Amino acid sequence: MTTRRRLGLAVVGFGWMGQAHSRSYLRLPTLFEDRAYDVDLIVCSDNVESRRHIAQSDFGFREVAEHWGAAVEHPDVDMVAICAPNMLHETLVTAAAEAGKHVFCEKPVGGTPSQTARAEQACRQAGIITGVGYNYRFAPLVLYAQELIANGELGQITNYRGRFFSMYGADPMGLLSWRFLIDQAGHGATTDILSHAVDLALMLNGPISRVVGIGETFIKERPLPSGAGTHYDRGRPGDQTGDVTNEDYFGALAVFANGSHGIFEASRAIVGPQSQMAFDIYGTEGALSWNHETLNELQLFRTSDPQQGYTTVRASERHPFHGAFVPGDANSIGFEDMVAIQDHELLTAVAEDRPHSAGMEQALACVSVQAAMLKSWETSAWEDVVSLRID
Ligand SMILES: NC(=O)c1ccc[n+]([C@@H]2O[C@H](COP(=O)([O-])OP(=O)(O)OC[C@H]3O[C@@H](n4cnc5c(N)ncnc54)[C@H](O)[C@@H]3O)[C@@H](O)[C@H]2O)c1
Known part of the structure; x- marks a missing residue:
């Protein structure tokens, strides 16, 4: 021990x-x-x-x-x-x-x-x-996808699609919690949920060189909260309302340093997808798709076995960390289990006095992409991703 x-x-x-x-x-x-x-x-x-x-x-x-x-x-x-x-x-x-x-x-x-x-x-x-x-980095099948990509199983990456579609703000009666206010949350979907999609892209497919994007606020007013509500709580018709001051949606095209092309979208006010933090990655020899809504499944396509089409890999104790929660095959884990893996990895790094990923360095890389996206929304033009590191 x-x-x-x-x-x-x-x-x-x-x-x-x-x-x-x-x-x-x-x-x-x-x-x-x-x-x-x-x-x-x-x-x-x-x-x-x-x-x-x-x-x-x-x-x-x-x-x-x-x-x-x-x-x-x-x-x-x-x-x-x-x-x-x-x-x-x-x-x-x-x-x-x-x-x-x-x-x-x-x-x-x-x-x-x-x-x-x-x-x-x-x-x-x-x-x-x-x-x-x-x-989301710590879902066992995301870690397995990272291994497959790093081992060259998908060949040369050509396309990447990252999205986070959530319904948490789709109901206009959803309360005006801190998330919808620029002075408390900062930017909206870009800062909140798109950050997860960009972080996973950087982890799986490497740095992004340039982007072009656009944002939108669909629901401009919401009922005012009272007490310790969350962004899942609802108001009632007739409640006093206040203005939403950050964006519900952001969409962007991107070019990665490895030459592959990407598409990103995030919306907190979309109807249908409920917590669809997802990616699709395509290479010359294979493809992978993962969606947090079905986090125990990974779709895998290999050109070596084209008759098979996409196959479903089900999470099992053979994948990273999964066996800490449940033994065997296809016994599911959930959102807070990813959080536990993340906390375990960080506390291990602290105890062993060594760096952890994702830490501040990775957050800086992520917001450097975000800054270029926001700038592009303003200029309506492609923008280079420039590191925001302060020396
Ligand atoms: N990683 C994820 O999947 C994920 C999911 C949800 C939220 N988040 C992030 O977690 C953070 C918190 O979000 P949440 O959904 O838990 O929000 P929340 O509103 O549920 O909780 C925030 C808590 O902070 C407290 N608080 C407010 N001001 C404070 C102060 N001055 N001092 C001490 N406490 C104070 C509030 O009372 C509340 O209990 C945000 O940064 C959010 O982006 C991450």
Whole structure:
């Protein structure tokens, strides 16, 4: 058995993702017996009292705090997990890095590309280990797809299609939560869900050289929230409304450094696809398609076996990490299992004092593409992707 390092954790923001990561910290010991770390849930910060209460009474955090400063500066904390709304990310990441804590930050690390670039600089200068919430990277069949591509099984890549179509904002009665406001979320679909699609493309098919794109806001007003709602909550006819101030949709063409061509689309206000974070990748000798809605299946085509057409690969214990959750073949895993794999990989890197991917470096690469996309929307022209790294 590996010697385990005890890691004190703080979580800031105890909504959907703060609770998802905390649940994962609690169950990691039951999934990964051979691990390099043990975790202590030291402090949870949320500005909503009822959420602080759950953090302490149901999740077992030792302390709770209304202000995030108590979490970031706590002497027993080794890593801060930042799961608060986007516009708080830069401040929180910078404060944690300056306090010498390792950092996990939910994607997109800030609401704008320049905020991500400043957060990345602060982490680099502090020399800490970082993780960013690109959890779709850790689906066992996405990791298997990465292996197939890296081993040249698809030949030379010719085309890439990445999309994230979600219905979370398709109902005009969906509340005007922080996600729909530029001063709290930053950009809309581009920052929120397109970031996942671009990150996976960079991981699977390498750097993007240039892009051209366009955005749109379809639903311009939404009911105002009251209390601790999420972006899945609904208002009622007659509720007071407010203006949506960021985009529902973004679409782009892209050229990759390897010469392949790409198409990206993200919409939070589309009807039909419910959480379709998906990619299709085509090479001279094969093709792969994966969709988070059916995350335990990968479609694979090989020119060596053309009569077969596309075949379905079903996730099994033979694929990376899958067997930690369920043994055998075709026994399914789900969204929070990807989060657990991601958390396990980051905590292992922290315990072993080595870099983790996806961290701030990968977030910077992702927002450099996003910045070019947003610029192209403004100029209506192709734009080169230029690294936003601040030295
Ligand atoms: N990786 C993924 O798949 C995924 C999915 C959803 C959200 N996210 C990201 O996670 C982050 C949080 O999103 P969410 O859906 O969990 O949001 P949420 O609204 O459910 O939760 C945010 C929490 O932050 C708290 N908060 C707000 N201001 C605070 C402050 N000043 N100090 C402490 N806490 C504060 C809120 O009370 C709330 O509990 C966002 O950056 C989002 O982009 C990632």
